[in-house]
Amino acid sequence: MARRKQTVTMWQVAERAGVSQATVSLVLNNVEGNRVAEATRNRVLDAVKDLDYRTNAFAKSLRSGESGMIGFISDEVASAPFAGQLLKGAQLAAWETGNVILSVDTYNEPDLEAAAIDMMRSYRVRGVVYASMYHRLVELPASLDGIPTVIVNAQDRAGTVPSVFPDEELGGYAATRHLIEAGHTRIAMINIQDVDSDLPAGIGRLAGFRRALAEAGIAERPDWIRHGSGIVEDGLEITTALLTADDRPTAIFCGNDRTAWGAYRAIERLGLSVPDDCAIVGFDNHEMIAPYLDPGLTTVELPYEQMARAGLEILLAGGGEQPSRTPIECTLIPRGSVSKAKVPS
Structure with missing residues (x-):
């Protein structure tokens, strides 16, 4: 069995440096106004290094009332x-x-x-x-x-x-503006929570979506704003419903990347493709999802x-x-x- 390394004490540091324990304490705690000579200070620090001394941070916090x-x-x-x-x-x-x-x-x-x-x-x-x-x-x-x-x-x-x-609203605005700047005017949104939810994420992302549409003079379509729960299955189901309707969007802003993953699956099942038949933007930049979808998912990164x-x-x-x-x-x-x-x- 390996022997446990013995803890080095401040007394041993003082003995090695040829000074008192009080001097070691002054040096290690960097006490303002101390009159320890530079040569003495260096001897203390050399002894600390040679002996691999570690201060007791917990005891220090008890004395000072502060910790790091x-x-x-x-x-x-x-x-x-x-x-x-x-x-x-x-x-x-x-x-x-x-x-x-x-x-x-x-x-x-x-x-x-x-x-x-x-x-x-x-x-x-x-x-x-x-x-x-x-x-x-x-x-x-x-x-x-x-x-x-x-x-x-x-x-x-x-x-x-x-x-x-x-800043959820600014993120939702940036996602929607990106679609608008690509020429899309028929844009749906699949949110990640119920319409009555008080979660700031979905509230802000929807507000940003609406602000971008209003600024671009695009009329909001209530039937193209859907509410899911942020899971893949909701993205699959809601995207299928949106894209099998007679009047369908050309782009969907998904409230998170899992919903976007479901949207990809729906588009593939319908024999369509991303982005040629429907552009998709997500939210989160989930490192296990967004880069690995095919094509890679345009998304908004949480900071x-x-x-x-x-x-x-x-x-x-x-x-x-x-x-x-x-x-x-x-x-x-x-x-x-x-x-x-x-x-x-």
Whole structure:
């Protein structure tokens, strides 16, 4: 059995450098105004390196009341295939500012969430990023009171803390404008939620779709605005209905990439092709779907990493006097699923 490496103590560092433990502490904590000579400081640092000494960050946080840790509490972000970019962005931004992320996925379990918050309080985190796998309205747990908090990829229903979220309306507008600029005027939309849903994602994307049509002077067709649930099967069923009608669209804006995948399947089953018979634009830029459809799916990318970075900046800056609402632009990713509309013969 391998022997466990013995922990090096500050006393051993002091002995190696030929100084007192107090001098080692002054050097390692970079105490302002200390009068440690440069040569002595270098001896301490050399001893630290030679002995591979590690400071006790937890003990240091108990003494100072601060730590270099930032809590990251989410529903399923860390385990989601594409929303995981939120955690990546938070980790990178934290590292660049001399901090580390303490992350917990709660899977919407209240007991697990409560335990995670208790743990983060015990570690005296500098603040908490409260993140969601999808854009929704959330209610912060009361146990976060007193901890600097920012919500990412969601919005605070009560408006008491800063929120950073995707600009869904601008994304829906960009997707629809792309179709219009390709010459399409017969454009349908398959949304990802019921008409009565309060989820900001579908509400914003539909608002952007309508704004683009209105600006272009294209009359909205209520029968061409359909409501699904964001799954492949809905895309298949609704696209089939739209394209087998006597009066059919030449382009469809799908509220997410899974719906667009279903639209592709419907078009193929009908003996038609993308984009010649029907152009398709999605939303999400799902890394496991959009690049691999044939042709590649033109879609709008959710700004996961940018949202996380913006959230960290707000948190570390103190959040300001008034809770902010910060929409982050979603970028159009052109691929092969849109071509110029055919001129009627």
